[in-house]
Amino acid sequence: MKKKFANQKEAKQLISKFGAEFAVVKNPGYIHPEYELYPLAPKIKKPVEALTASVMDMDGTTTTTEALCIHSLEFIIRKLSGRMIKQQWKGLDSVKDYPHIIGNSTTKHVEYLIEKYQKTFIHDQIIKSFLYAAGWTIIYGKDAKRKDEVIQNLKDFNCSALLKDQKLIKLNPSSLPDDDDEVQICDYLFSQFSVQFKKSDFNSLVRIGIDVYYQRYHEILERIKLGEGKFIADNLFGDPEKHLIEAMPGIEIFLPMIKGLITSNEDIYFDQLLIDYEIKSGKKFPKKNIDKKRSTFKKLCNYFINDPLKVAVVTSSIFYEADVVLREVFKIIYAKLDKMIPVVDDKIKILNNFKDYRNYYDAVITASDSNEIRLKPHRDLYSIALYKLNIPREKFTQVVGFEDSESGTIAIRAAGIGLSIAVPFAETSGHNLKAATYICKGGLPEVILKHNLFR
Numbered sequence: 240m241k242k243k244f245a246n247q248k249e250a251k252q253l254i255s256k257f258g259a260e261f262a263v264v265k266n267p268g269y270i271h272p273e274y275e276l277y278p279l280a281p282k283i284k285k286p287v288e289a290l291t292a293s294v295m296d297m298d299g300t301t302t303t304t305e306a307l308c309i310h311s312l313e314f315i316i317r318k319l320s321g322r323m324i325k326q327q328w329k330g331l332d333s334v335k336d337y338p339h340i341i342g343n344s345t346t347k348h349v350e351y352l353i354e355k356y357q358k359t360f361i362h363d364q365i366i367k368s369f370l371y372a373a374g375w376t377i378i379y380g381k382d383a384k385r386k387d388e389v390i391q392n393l394k395d396f397n398c399s400a401l402l403k404d405q406k407l408i409k410l411n412p413s414s415l416p417d418d419d420d421e422v423q424i425c426d427y428l429f430s431q432f433s434v435q436f437k438k439s440d441f442n443s444l445v446r447i448g449i450d451v452y453y454q455r456y457h458e459i460l461e462r463i464k465l466g467e468g469k470f471i472a473d474n475l476f477g478d479p480e481k482h483l484i485e486a487m488p489g490i491e492i493f494l495p496m497i498k499g500l501i502t503s504n505e506d507i508y509f510d511q512l513l514i515d516y517e518i519k520s521g522k523k524f525p526k527k528n529i530d531k532k533r534s535t536f537k538k539l540c541n542y543f544i545n546d547p548l549k550v551a552v553v554t555s556s557i558f559y560e561a562d563v564v565l566r567e568v569f570k571i572i573y574a575k576l577d578k579m580i581p582v583v584d585d586k587i588k589i590l591n592n593f594k595d596y597r598n599y600y601d602a603v604i605t606a607s608d609s610n611e612i613r614l615k616p617h618r619d620l621y622s623i624a625l626y627k628l629n630i631p632r633e634k635f636t637q638v639v640g641f642e643d644s645e646s647g648t649i650a651i652r653a654a655g656i657g658l659s660i661a662v663p664f665a666e667t668s669g670h671n672l673k674a675a676t677y678i679c680k681g682g683l684p685e686v687i688l689k690h691n692l693f694r
């Protein structure tokens with residue numbers, strides 16, 4: 240292709256070569272053009288030749304952090320309206336609110352909540368919440384981009400003097416503030432900077448909401464990292480045993496299998512897979528098929544011993560979040576495998592792969608590898624994954640992609656992968672998943688049991 244410019248007629252011809260199906264992805268108001276047109280790779284029912292790689296979403300496909308995200312979102316409303324104790328706040332409406340605050344971008348989630356609950360906000364609370372979230376992010380935050388955004392907001396809201404405040408700067412970044420500290424810091428920052436604060440239009444409220452959301456979410460992640468997960472779970476949900484970050488059903492079988500790590504005791508893995516199938520789909524796997532599937536499963540495990548896949552995790556979360564979440568979920572997978580696998584020769588070898596997520600994955604791609612405006616449904620994160628896995632364009636037909644959401648299934652095909660598999664979970668079941676080649680409501684267990692991983 241030598242052409243560098245084309246008129247409309249030529250452009251039409253060029254575009255028509257890309258195929259029959261396109262995704263229309265709307266851009267934010269400050270981007271030209273208004274929308275992008277993505278040629279989608281034609282759907283394929285099976286990989287051409289053998290499968291060589293699997294690219295997989297994190298949240299909703301490999302793990303779920305849903306409880307934490309919802310908590311952090313409703314925290315915005317509670318903060319801005321001053322309803323911090325249980326008696327004042329009955330919680331979000333799971334029927335009316337949840338479809339708008341799960342499975343989309345954080346900005347979209349926050350916009351919905353601000354629009355709906357704006358009337359309940361208290362002016363002084365808005366200012367306090369913003370100043371505290373900004374101060375916390377500057378002192379305790381671990382993500383550089385997040386800090387930059389907060390600094391930008393401080394400038395826009397006429398409060399950048401906060402960055403030079405000596406009392407704030409002197410706080411110890413390695414000792415997180417407790418509830419009492421928070422009240423003190425809030426009151427102090429309010430006394431110093433509230434006069435300068437001017438904005439309360441819708442867009443400003445959204446930006447404040449986003450700062451409050453990330454402050455809360457990152458604070459909890461930081462506490463999980465420090466080993467306070469049980470304390471937080473008890474505090475927030477009244478159950479110290481509740482996992483704030485969960486592993487998706489079947490992932491503890493799927494991951495070792497595609498890496499060719501299951502070399503014995505296949506029956507044990509298979510029995511666990513049946514349990515996971517039931518958890519995910521809500522129904523038992525048909526009894527009459529079980530014996531046949533058991534032997535197919537064994538063959539599939541054997542197949543991957545000789546031809547293990549390259550595996551990448553591809554997430555719109557920033558690196559800081561993905562790092563904490565993947566560490567936690569690999570701890571859970573490790574514990575499950577440790578309990579499940581009897582002491583055999585390969586047990587240590589399998590477990591070693593799950594000691595650290597970096598031992599397992601061939602590539603980890605996060606939002607920090609790209610930019611907020613290029614996340615799913617844009618193709619970029621998946622294109623970066625294919626590059627990092629060293630897969631040339633002509634081999635994209637040997638790759639499978641897994642996603643639980645509409646934007647994810649589009650991003651996979653926009654990156655040129657025709658085998659895009661939707662594994663929706665309860666919260667994304669309302670998504671339009673027509674970009675997917677298969678929709679597997681039984682998740683990864685269904686992918687193995689019913690589709691034999693498309694072999």
Ligand SMILES: [Mg+2]
Nearest residue numbers: 296298299643
């Ligand atoms: Mg997802």
